[in-house]
Amino acid sequence: MQLWQRMFKKESLTAYLKSDEHFAKTLTAKDLIGLGIGAVIGTGIFILPGTVAATTAGPGVVFSFIIAAIVSGLVAMAYSETASAMPVAGSAYSYGNVIFGEVVGWVLGWALILEYALGVAAVSTGWSAYFANLIAPVFKLPTALSGAYNPAQGTYVNLVAVIIVLLIGLMLRGGMKESKRIQNAMVLLKVAIIIIFIVVGFFFIKSSNLMPMIPARMHGAFGVQGVLAGTSMVFFAFLGFDALSASAAEVKNPKRDIPIGIIGTLIIAAVLYGLVAFVLTGMVHYTKLNVTDPAAFALQQVGQNWAALIITIGALIGMFTMMTTMLYASSRLIYAVGRDGLLPGNLGKLNQKGEPNRALGIATIVVAFFGGMVPLDKLVDLVNMGTLLAFMVVSLGILPLRKRADVKQDGYKMPGYPVLPILSAVFTFFLITQLHVETLIAAAIWFVLGLILYLTYGIKHSRMN
Template identity: 75%
Template sequence: MGMKLLQRMFKKESLANYLKTDGAFKKTLGAKDLLGLGVGAVIGAGIFILPGTVAATTAGPAVTLSFLLAAAVSALVAMAYSEVASTLPVAGSAYSYGNIIFGEVVGWILGWALILEYFLAVAAVSTGWAAYFTSLVAPVFSLPKALSGPFNPAQGTYINIIAVLIIVIVAALLSRGMKESKYFQNAMVLLKIAIIILFIVVGAFYIKQSNYQPFIPARHAGAFGWQGVLTGTSLVFFAFLGFDALSSSAAEVKNPKRNMPLGIIGTLVIAGLLYSLVALVLTGMVHYTKLNVADPVAYALNAVGQRGIFLVVSLGALVGMFTMIYTMVYASSRLVYAIGRDGLLPGNLGKLNVNGEPSRALGVATVVIATFGGLVPLERLVDLVNMGTLLAFFVVSLGVLPLRKRADLSNNGYHMPGYPILPLVSAGLSLFMISQLHSETLVVAAIWFGLGLVIYLAYGMKHSKLNMD
C-alpha cells in the first residue's frame, strides 16, 4: 500500500499533455518582450536602496564586488533555467518542470512554494509602491488615515487602498491580453532603465576617489573585510530572484528554444551591470558610512545638490515597482492556471477564455494578492519569498541532470555548459543560500509545506488529471 502510494505521488506528467493543453495560448512574446518581463521583475525599487544600505553596514565600496559575485551565482541558475525552459516550453515555471522531471508531488511542493513567493512578493511591493506614491503626492493630496495602511484599528488604519488599486490596475492591463499589454510594460521598463542610466551619468561627475578608500574596509564589529563582501553577496543575491517568474511565460513565447535562454540570461547580464554601476557610482559620490538611510540614492543626490534629479529617481522607483508588480501578477496567474490545469486546485482555474487568456486564474490571483497588499503588514514575510525561489532554484538546477538522460524529450536547444559539474554547483549554492535564511523562516516554511502536503493528499491527488491516464 505504502509503495503504491509513493509510486502514485511520484507519477510524472508528460510534456505532450502540457503542450496540448497550453496550445490555446497565443504565442506573442519575442526575446525583447522576455527581456522586458525579466528586467521588470528583477530591477525594482531595490536598486535605489540595496547598494547603499549593504555598503554602509556590510561591505563598504566593495559592495560592487558583492553584486558581481551575486550575478555570477545567479548566472549559474539562469543557465539551468534556460536549458529546462527551452526543452519544456510550458506554463507554470518550476511547478511544471518538477511534474515532468521528478513527479507530481515534487511539482506540487514547488508550486505551493511559488504561490507563497509570488503572492507575498507582489503584495509587499504594492505596499512599497503605495508608500512612495503617497509621499510623492503628499504636498497636494493626502488620503484619510483609515485608507492609508494595513488592517490595524488600534492605529486607525483599515485598508491600504493605494496598494489594492495598483494591483487591480495591473490586473486590468493583463486581462486585455499579453499582446496588448506587453507594449506598455516594455515602455515602462525602457523608462526605468533610462532613469537609472541618468543617475549613473549624473552621479559619475560627483565621484571622489577618496570615497573609495579603503575599497574593502578592515574587518570590524562582525562586518567588512572579504567576509563582509561574501555576506554582502548573500544579502544582494535576492535582488536577482525575479527571473524565475520569467520562465512562467514559456507557453506564450515564439521560438522558445532560442528566445527563453536569450530572455533569461540577457536579464541577468543587464541587471548585474546596472546594479554594479549604481553601487560603484553611489559609493563614489558619498562615503559609504553615510549611506545607511531609507533612500541612499536620494540622500546622495541631495548631498551633491542635485535635488531635481532626486524627483526623477523617485519616479524611477515608482516605475520600477510597477513593472515588478506587473511581471509578478502575470507569473502568479500563469502558476495558478498551471496547477488548476492539472486538477490540483478546484474551480476550473485551468481554463482559458475565448481570447486564450487564463482569466479565472488571473481573477483569483488578483483577489488574494490585493487582500494581502491591502490588509496584511508584510515586513516579516520577506524571507519566505526567498525560501520559495531558492527551493525552485535548487530543484531546477538538479533537474538538468535527469533531463539530459530523457530519451522522450527533445533537448536540442540551449545546453548548460560544464555538465554535470555546473548543475551540481548551482544546486549546492542554492542549498547554501537556504541555509543562510533565519531559523524562524525555515520553521514557518516547514509549516507551510506541511499544510501543502495535507491539501495534496486530501484533495489534489484524488482530483489530479494524472488519474485519468
C-alpha cells in the first residue's frame, strides 16, 4: 500500500465501538449538561460582557451574545449528529479518522491535545491568581512559588497552579461516577452565584444606561458593525461544549443524551450570558465598564460591597469546573490516540474500572508542568486555533457522513442539510482568519511537528496499518 493510501485509510467505526465497549457507562443527559456548563461558563461571564460593551458594542453586547450563541448552535448541531452516530471516545480525532482518514484524525487530535493542555494550564494560573487574592489578608505565598519560571522576577514555580491541577487529576482518577457528583454540585453553586448577581443587579438597572441599545458608530466601534465585531469577540465564550463529545463512550444513551447535553449546554449558557450582559450594562453606563472586574465593579458602584467576595468565589468555582471538564476530555483524547497506536506508552489501556487512568496521569503531569513552569500569555490564542479547526472539520464531516452506509444514523440529525453544515464551516473558517498572524505561524509550526511525529512513529505503529 502506498504511503498516501495508508495516510488516508479510514478507520472502521465497528472497531472503535469494540475498543471502547469496556468503558463504564455512567453519564446521563443531566451529567453532560453539568460537564458542559462547567466547561463553557468560566470567569469570562464576569468579565467579557463588560469589556466588550465598553470597547465595542455598548448595551448591544446582548445581541452579540445572541448571535454568537446561534452560530455556536450550528457547530453544536454538527457535533450532536456526529457524536450520536459515532458514540466513541476521542471526539473530533476519532470522527476525522472514520470520516476522512487517519492523517486528518491525527492532525485534529494533535491540535486538540495542544488546545486542552494549554487551556487548562492557562486557567490554572488564573485560578492561582484569584486564590492568592482571596487569602491575601491571611497569608501571602512566597514570590518564588507564585509564578512561572522567571528567575529575573524571582519566580520559579506557580505552586498553587500545580496543586490545583494535581488535585483535579486525583479526583478524576476515582472515576466519573464519583467525580461527576462533585462537578455537578460545583456547577449548581456557580450558577446560583450568577443568578444572585442577576437578581440583585436587576433592582439597580437604570433605563437611561441602556439607551440607546446600539450606540451610534464612533471611533471605529459601536453601531451595528460594533455588535457584529462583538459577536466575534464573545464567540470564544461558548467554546468548551465540544469537550462533551469526548465522553460519548461513557454515556448511557448517547443517541438521546449527547444532543440534549450539547444543545442544552448552549441554551443555558446563552441565557446566562445574555442576562448578565443586560443587567451589567443596565446597572452602570457601558463607558465605565472597561475594567478588569466589571461585575464586581458594577455591584460596588451601587453600594453592594460584598461583591468582590462573591464574584471571587464564583470565579474560582467557574475555573475549577472548567479545568475538570477539559482535563477529563484531554485524558479521553490521549486514550483514543493511544488506542490507535499513534502514541507510545500503552496510553490506550483501561483499568479494571473501565477508566483510562494511564492517559489521565500523562495529561495531568503535562498540564501541571505547563501551568506551574511556562509563561502562557503568548500561547493562549492557540487554544482557539485548535478548537476552530476541529469545528470546521466536524461541520464539513456531516456531508460525507450522511452518505456512509456503514454508520448507523438513527439518532439526532442536523437540520438544513447541506446548507447549515456548510454555513457552520464557513463561519469557523472566517474566525480562523481573524486570529493573530503570530498565532497562525505558531500553529503551523505545531502542525509540522505533529506531521513529523506521525510520519516517523505513528504511521509505523498504527493499529489500522
